[in-house]
Amino acid sequence: MSAPLPPNPAPELNVPITPELIKKHGILPAEYALIKEILGREPTLTELGVFSVMWSEHCSYKNSRLLLRGFPMEKKDPKALGKVLVRAGEENAGVIDIGDGWAICFKIESHNHPSAVEPFEGAATGVGGIIRDIFTMGARPVLLTNSLRFGDIRTSAQSRRLMRGVVSGIAHYGNCIGIPDVGGDVYFDKSYEGNPLVNALCLGTLRHDQIKRGAATGIGNPVYYVGPATGRDGLGGAAFASKELSQSSAEDRPAVQKGDPFMEKLLIEACLELMEVPGLVVGIQDMGAAGLTCSTAETASRGHSGIRIELDLVPQRESGMNSYEIMLSESQERMLVIVTKGREKEIEDIFAKWDLHAVQIGEVTAGNDMVVTQHGVEVVRIPASRLADDAPLYTREAKEPASIAQMRAWKPDSLPKPDKALLEKALPALLNHPTVAEKRWIWRQYDHMVMAGTVLEPGTDAAVVRLRLENTEKYVAIANDCNNAYCKADPKLGAQIAVVECLQNLACSGARALGITDNLNFGNPYKPESFFYLREAIKGLAEACTYFDVPVTGGNVSLYNENSELAIDPTPTVSIAGLLDDPKHVTTQWAGRNQSLVLLGDWVDALGQSLYLQELHGLKTGAVPALDFAAAQGVIDLTLSVIREGFVKAAHDLSEGGLLAAVAEMCFGQNETIGADLDLSGAPAEIRRDALLYGEGPARIVVATTTPDAVLAAAKAAGVPARLIGKTTPSGSTLRVKDLGLSWNVADLRKGWENAIPSLMDA
Amino acid sequence: MYVAVVQFPGSNCDNDAYHAFASVLKTPAKLVWHKDKTLGDARAVVIPGGFSFGDYLRCGAIAQFSPAMQAVKEFAANGGLVMGICNGFQILCESGLLPGALLRNNCLEFRCQTETLNVQDSTDQFNVAKLGKQVRIPIAHGEGNYRIDDAGLAELEKNKQILFRYAHNPNGSLNDIAGIRNRTGNVFGMMPHPERACEAGIHPSTDGLAILNAFLASAKA
Numbered sequence: 016m017s018a019p020l021p022p023n024p025a026p027e028l029n030v031p032i033t034p035e036l037i038k039k040h041g042i043l044p045a046e047y048a049l050i051k052e053i054l055g056r057e058p059t060l061t062e063l064g065v066f067s068v069m070w071s072e073h074c075s076y077k078n079s080r081l082l083l084r085g086f087p088m089e090k091k092d093p094k095a096l097g098k099v100l101v102r103a104g105e106e107n108a109g110v111i112d113i114g115d116g117w118a119i120c121f122k123i124e125s126h127n128h129p130s131a132v133e134p135f136e137g138a139a140t141g142v143g144g145i146i147r148d149i150f151t152m153g154a155r156p157v158l159l160t161n162s163l164r165f166g167d168i169r170t171s172a173q174s175r176r177l178m179r180g181v182v183s184g185i186a187h188y189g190n191c192i193g194i195p196d197v198g199g200d201v202y203f204d205k206s207y208e209g210n211p212l213v214n215a216l217c218l219g220t221l222r223h224d225q226i227k228r229g230a231a232t233g234i235g236n237p238v239y240y241v242g243p244a245t246g247r248d249g250l251g252g253a254a255f256a257s258k259e260l261s262q263s264s265a266e267d268r269p270a271v272q273k274g275d276p277f278m279e280k281l282l283i284e285a286c287l288e289l290m291e292v293p294g295l296v297v298g299i300q301d302m303g304a305a306g307l308t309c310s311t312a313e314t315a316s317r318g319h320s321g322i323r324i325e326l327d328l329v330p331q332r333e334s335g336m337n338s339y340e341i342m343l344s345e346s347q348e349r350m351l352v353i354v355t356k357g358r359e360k361e362i363e364d365i366f367a368k369w370d371l372h373a374v375q376i377g378e379v380t381a382g383n384d385m386v387v388t389q390h391g392v393e394v395v396r397i398p399a400s401r402l403a404d405d406a407p408l409y410t411r412e413a414k415e416p417a418s419i420a421q422m423r424a425w426k427p428d429s430l431p432k433p434d435k436a437l438l439e440k441a442l443p444a445l446l447n448h449p450t451v452a453e454k455r456w457i458w459r460q461y462d463h464m465v466m467a468g469t470v471l472e473p474g475t476d477a478a479v480v481r482l483r484l485e486n487t488e489k490y491v492a493i494a495n496d497c498n499n500a501y502c503k504a505d506p507k508l509g510a511q512i513a514v515v516e517c518l519q520n521l522a523c524s525g526a527r528a529l530g531i532t533d534n535l536n537f538g539n540p541y542k543p544e545s546f547f548y549l550r551e552a553i554k555g556l557a558e559a560c561t562y563f564d565v566p567v568t569g570g571n572v573s574l575y576n577e578n579s580e581l582a583i584d585p586t587p588t589v590s591i592a593g594l595l596d597d598p599k600h601v602t603t604q605w606a607g608r609n610q611s612l613v614l615l616g617d618w619v620d621a622l623g624q625s626l627y628l629q630e631l632h633g634l635k636t637g638a639v640p641a642l643d644f645a646a647a648q649g650v651i652d653l654t655l656s657v658i659r660e661g662f663v664k665a666a667h668d669l670s671e672g673g674l675l676a677a678v679a680e681m682c683f684g685q686n687e688t689i690g691a692d693l694d695l696s697g698a699p700a701e702i703r704r705d706a707l708l709y710g711e712g713p714a715r716i717v718v719a720t721t722t723p724d725a726v727l728a729a730a731k732a733a734g735v736p737a738r739l740i741g742k743t744t745p746s747g748s749t750l751r752v753k754d755l756g757l758s759w760n761v762a763d764l765r766k767g768w769e770n771a772i773p774s775l776m777d778a
Numbered sequence: 779m780y781v782a783v784v785q786f787p788g789s790n791c792d793n794d795a796y797h798a799f800a801s802v803l804k805t806p807a808k809l810v811w812h813k814d815k816t817l818g819d820a821r822a823v824v825i826p827g828g829f830s831f832g833d834y835l836r837c838g839a840i841a842q843f844s845p846a847m848q849a850v851k852e853f854a855a856n857g858g859l860v861m862g863i864c865n866g867f868q869i870l871c872e873s874g875l876l877p878g879a880l881l882r883n884n885c886l887e888f889r890c891q892t893e894t895l896n897v898q899d900s901t902d903q904f905n906v907a908k909l910g911k912q913v914r915i916p917i918a919h920g921e922g923n924y925r926i927d928d929a930g931l932a933e934l935e936k937n938k939q940i941l942f943r944y945a946h947n948p949n950g951s952l953n954d955i956a957g958i959r960n961r962t963g964n965v966f967g968m969m970p971h972p973e974r975a976c977e978a979g980i981h982p983s984t985d986g987l988a989i990l991n992a993f994l995a996s997a998k999a
Contacts, residue, residue, distance in 0.1 A: 183888075193789075280788055368813075465974075467973060481980050
């Protein structure tokens with residue numbers, strides 16, 4: 016046994032560690048035994064707090080890490096563009112080569128629980144946290160996106176309130192810092208009522224030689240604390256994020272932090288300037304979840320060294336803070352920086368320029384202990400690598416929910432064949448559904464144009480941003496997706512379709528994929544059905560990413576997404592970054608007049624889990640549309656190749672709302688609303704017409720072209736099914752399906768699509 | 779001689795403005811830190827957009843006290859040409875270099891979208907007539923609602939100091955005002971961002987080039 020630590024200078028911390036106290040910290044009895052083994056003694060209360068945050072799901076991924084090992088971490092061909100320079104899990108975010116000595120660094124992260132309790136601050140600090148992860152790597156943040164999920168805002172006032180708060184929180188933070196928020200994806204579904212999902216992504220650019228590591232090395236090197244003073248806010252936020260939401264969650268409001276985007280802007284500029292000085296910065300890490308605790312333990316662990324910090328030197332906003340409070344605070348916009356000994360003045364000068372404090376709070380030490388002192392007394396002594404890396408990893412019990420087989424057994428024949436009235440009514444109903452409807456209400460609140468490089472504004476398949484890089488330019492694209500209904504009915508296939516959907520979105524904008532970041536939003540892993548969803552979705556992602564050769568460069572796991580009544584639909588949000596080889600390839604979904612419409616891929620013959628089934632028949636059921644990886648790859652490659660050949664004027668993939676929703680959206684041009692005449696008589700007669708028009712299925716893209724023969728010939732050569740389905744009209748704005756005698760006024764459709772969200776939110 | 783772009787700690791369109799002048803218009807430009815006491819050999823000054831000091835108090839309320847702003851005031855007093863864009867416009871109003879104030883948008887939300895501006899009256903210095911009747915320029919602000927007292931407004935109208943009006947008012951500005959000049963005609967301010975309308979194929983229009991060129995042409999005069 017090791018000798019116990021001396022009594023803590025704060026008397027309230029010198030209490031016996033009881034089973035109740037251990038439970039309150041979310042630590043299982045077996046985990047407590049491991050803590051005692053690591054320390055060779057009982058932990059102090061401060062140490063118990065340190066372990067509880069480091070071993071929380073949020074920091075340790077203890078219930079998911081074993082599953083994540085199936086993800087591909089590198090490109091199959093090491094010489095191909097898109098080489099992974101920093102792999103998932105190595106550092107705060109992954110880094111991928113984009114050529115000419117440049118790289119992108121990107122990651123997505125959730126702030127679901129804080130946003131449920133305090134939507135404005137929760138979402139704002141989520142943006143702040145992910146930005147820190149990116150510039151910590153040495154990268155200049157250049158774009159933001161979000162994956163947002165809310166309850167049904169048509170019926171739920173609470174969901175409207177949450178959405179209003181979340182959107183204004185994101186806008187507040189991103190706009191002030193001046194990083195364009197180029198949109199992302201937004202879905203609305205009852206399962207998110209009371210537990211919205213707020214996943215924030217940031218992407219940055221850096222030269223290969225600018226990559227920084229979060230490692231504390233070099234015995235005697237000083238450890239600096241940078242940023243505003245520590246307060247009691249956000250106390251134990253990581254632990255808060257690792258339990259279910261309940262009626263009493265509002266009492267956890269102090270666990271939600273307050274953001275200060277101006278402070279973060281100063282930190283970005285000061286840290287990037289600091290990192291440009293050759294040889295000055297040894298290691299750098301943001302203080303995000305678990306603040307001072309996580310940053311000191313992880314940097315020491317990565318550096319295979321020890322670290323010693325003195326809490327009396329930590330700037331404090333409130334008086335009388337004890338070691339437990341300081342170590343667990345999640346006050347925002349703070350960084351830990353380790354610099355080369357003897358060069359202290361350089362860091363202090365740079366921070367003085369930005370009117371920021373950089374305070375030395377400790378140093379790198381020999382050995383591997385993380386040692387914390389306060390008022391001259393040792394209050395924490397824990398082997399850093401064991402704290403950071405030895406959280407127990409679990410495989411939980413998994414059980415396939417009975418609902419999956421039930422939904423799969425549903426047959427479309429159980430519905431009567433649709434009549435003309437239903438087929439006509441369906442299109443506006445689908446376009447007016449908040450998930451399909453225009454999201455301008457959201458993104459007009461984001462400064463999506465700052466940095467003057469946003470080529471495609473939000474609302475297109477993928478956002479495209481021009482990057483100004485010293486002596487060169489690059490065009491990067493990004494798309495997010497995940498259909499929750501698919502994942503609920505078949506988590507593995509649903510996750511795979513999310514990957515394919517992103518790849519299709521990128522292809523429609525003219526970009527090829529480089530790498531993927533994922534945000535796994537699931538329920539309580541201790542519930543076998545929730546763990547089944549998690550396990551299967553990860554399997555699906557791993558298979559799809561391996562097949563399409565898109566390495567996973569990092570991400571985030573958010574479990575315990577349950578409100579008092581039910582778990583959310585499983586939501587493995589994926590976001591894929593891509594690159595355009597040439598700005599001439601930038602393509603939108605907006606077709607022009609007199610253009611032929613060609614469907615690449617098969618006719619759709621499926622209704623399961625479609626939005627049509629949900630909206631027009633009140634059924635969230637059926638089998639998830641089938642996915643053939645090779646067929647999807649064929650359609651994606653073909654789309655990119657006909658775009659590169661210059662054959663394509665517009666491209667749009669089929670998603671919620673099926674073929675007709677896609678064609679209607681292609682008619683909602685930027686300058687003009689146009690019409691289209693479709694003739695689908697070539698489709699086999701046995702396909703139900705509602706499935707043909709509104710069914711959903713991956714591996715389908717509609718392109719608009721003035722050279723249909725060239726597109727069809729290219730498709731034939733590639734062995735991809737393709738057929739001419741119609742033409743946009745020379746004048747007017749009527750959409751017709753001639754063979755079925757259906758027609759709509761596109762201007763009216765557009766009005767409904769544009770007004771759907773504003774009429775709910777601004778009412 | 780260069781265009782001096784003043785950089786506050788919370789400026790976030792400083793590099794965009796610099797890029798528009800230096801790379802697109804290929805005219806010498808220089809970033810000037812807000813703590814600098816002089817503007818050096820500036821031929822004109824641009825106060826760019828952003829959130830100068832976080833602007834938690836009032837937009838531009840703290841920025842007006844920066845040493846560089848004292849230099850800008852002297853520069854303007856000597857007839858030097860000054861242009862404030864977005865937050866820069868707010869700072870010029872706070873500094874007293876332009877009349878009026880910019881309040882919270884009447885929709886109470888931030889707005890980022892491309893607006894059509896009706897081009898108003900020319901001056902010798904800033905010949906907006908060359909721009910045509912309308913320009914399409916992006917806005918991105920939460921506080922662009924221009925306000926001034928009745929006498930001040932009458933004064934602006936009488937002296938033809940209004941450069942641009944919104945075709946569709948996005949923020950509640952009095953008389954749809956999007957941009958103004960001072961009485962002597964050497965200080966300009968506008969909420970829309972001409973530096974975001976310079977590059978074909980990337981920006982929503984290239985109408986901003988004509989505005990920046992008009993500004994530079996006046997600087998030569």
